[in-house]
Amino acid sequence: MEFKDTQAIYLQIADYINEQILLGKWQAEEKIPSVRELAVTLEVNPNTVMRTCELLQQQEIIANKRGIGYFIQSDAVKKIIAAKKAAFISNELPQFFRNLYLLDMTLDDLKPYYATFRQNKLNGHEN
Numbered sequence: 762m763e764f765k766d767t768q769a770i771y772l773q774i775a776d777y778i779n780e781q782i783l784l785g786k787w788q789a790e791e792k793i794p795s796v797r798e799l800a801v802t803l804e805v806n807p808n809t810v811m812r813t814c815e816l817l818q819q820q821e822i823i824a825n826k827r828g829i830g831y832f833i834q835s836d837a838v839k840k841i842i843a844a845k846k847a848a849f850i851s852n853e854l855p856q857f858f859r860n861l862y863l864l865d866m867t868l869d870d871l872k873p874y875y876a877t878f879r880q881n882k883l884n885g886h887e888n
Contacts, residue, residue, distance in 0.1 A: 762803045770805060774813040777803070779822065779841045782833055789835045793823060796831075820844070 762777060764770050781787045793799075796814060800807040814831055817823045822840060823831045834840070861867070
């Protein structure tokens with residue numbers, strides 16, 4: 762995983778885990794890879810992964826079954842989507858609307874691009 766300088770690594774790992782859940786690669790009630798496994802896979806310190814797990818536990822995305830590992834909560838997808846929507850609306854949407862305004866574009870202008878994007882995703886293409 763390639764990390765950006767603009768956000769703390771443990772938050773980027775949380776985004777990665779959330780994405781795996783949203784993409785259906787990790788299912789509700791399923792055990793996620795161990796802290797050590799994730800640390801090796803992502804090439805980070807296990808303490809960083811542990812910090813991520815503590816955050817996701819506080820957000821009730823994952824739960825720790827002592828001695829067994831971390832498991833995805835049954836309503837994790839719903840909680841992730843709600844949090845991501847709120848973050849998008851407050852952090853990204855204002856700049857997006859500003860750009861539309863400055864470029865004299867409407868949401869209708871974007872519909873063909875969004876349709877193409879969705880079609881590519883449905884066909885299994887990345888991007």
